[in-house]
Amino acid sequence: MKGIFFAFISLLTTTLLIPLFIISSCDMQVPQRKNVSREEIRESDLMIKVFNHETREIMELYLEEYVTQVVAAEMPGSFELEALKAQAVAARTYTILRKTSYGEEGHPSHPGASVCTSHTHCQEWLSVDELKNRHGTLWFARYWPTIQEAVEETAGVIMTYDMQPIEPLYHSTSGGATENSEDVFASAMPYLRSVSSPYEERSPVLVDQKEVEIQDFINALQSRDKDIQINDRNIASEIKILEKNQGGSVKTIQIGNKNYKGSEIRQIFDLRSSDFTVDVGRNQITFTTRGYGHGVGMSQWGANGMAEQGSDYEEILKHYYQGITLSKLTSYTK
Known part of the structure; x- marks a missing residue:
């Protein structure tokens, strides 16, 4: 449901x-x-x-x-x-x-x-x-x-x-x-x-990708946490998945000087699930999700x-x- x-x-x-x-x-x-x-x-x-x-x-x-x-x-x-x-x-x-x-x-x-x-x-x-x-x-x-x-x-x-x-x-x-x-x-x-x-x-939402511009990524987090500190020149090193749940979803992820629940990142960036990986490109961040829902x-x-x-x-x-x-x-x- x-x-x-x-x-x-x-x-x-x-x-x-x-x-x-x-x-x-x-x-x-x-x-x-x-x-x-x-x-x-x-x-x-x-x-x-x-x-x-x-x-x-x-x-x-x-x-x-x-x-x-x-x-x-x-x-x-x-x-x-x-x-x-x-x-x-x-x-x-x-x-x-x-x-x-x-x-x-x-x-x-x-x-x-x-x-x-x-x-x-x-x-x-x-x-x-x-x-x-x-x-x-x-x-x-x-x-x-x-x-x-x-x-x-x-x-x-x-x-x-x-x-x-x-x-x-x-x-x-x-x-x-x-x-x-x-x-x-x-x-x-x-x-x-x-x-x-x-x-x-056969699920059409088994795997999904969402791209977010790096500046939009930073802005979204800063709008939530004013004191977050992110080095936008080396942002790949600023994102670390720390722990996953038994079912495979992200339990805790570190971004800059802040730790977030995977469910919080899902909500902030409107992802299909909390089971995601993060890839940093030149201008954008790509979330790859597995599954759809809680x-x-x-x-x-x-x-x-x-x-x-x-x-x-x-x-x-x-x-x-x-x-x-x-x-x-x-x-x-x-």
Whole structure:
């Protein structure tokens, strides 16, 4: 997910009661729901309140309806069915986590609604009309039925750890390995561990380069730190990567007389990831990045690669989220 990490730290400090509508007593083999009608799913569905940033209104949606449109907005519709299922479970888990965390009062940023439609704060959600406008009617006709199938076949399934819904962070591309949560955010979560992500070769953002003029580079740093000292005549010797995280991203980099986190440099120069190298040319500095996003949790392109290799959604989720249990909302078991 491209935006849910903005709420990560605040949710880590929230004490969750065991939700009465979640079953998490054991790891379960989730049955396929191919013979379950859409009407039957809706009869057992939950209602959630969603703040729409476009209309500035609070919508009341069925959970599975909301999840379907999140999956369509967050993951390429052309992805394998099992990858789309993994995304559906992650999106549903996030929604239930927010619902149990904030209840009817809603999130402080959008009172009255526990989730919203913006990827910068929650998960991206697009209406059917917005999806058609963004992708076209041919895309919608080709991929919408598969997205619906992915949601329906995992209806009610979420991920839990110690009988609580997890924080299901996800991102586009990890660059070969994901990151430990504490290396990117404030806290260590036992299920958000660095793991390999080897099947990302087809990601269009696996490797990227960005060139910054040397003077623009210096100006950007000076605008942040007035007391930074950089020798612009020998700037190559002024930049040193000091330490990397387990997943490969830059943990600490020295520039002049200052040390920065890799995530800070990513933000300052709008890089695609914190997994980068730095090359100094005559007039410009070139950042070469691997991956796209914060790098914690599920890599979407890695998930699709695993699906292409024959993994099902349960195997994908248990690879990227270590030690989790697949659990089911009680309303779906009646």
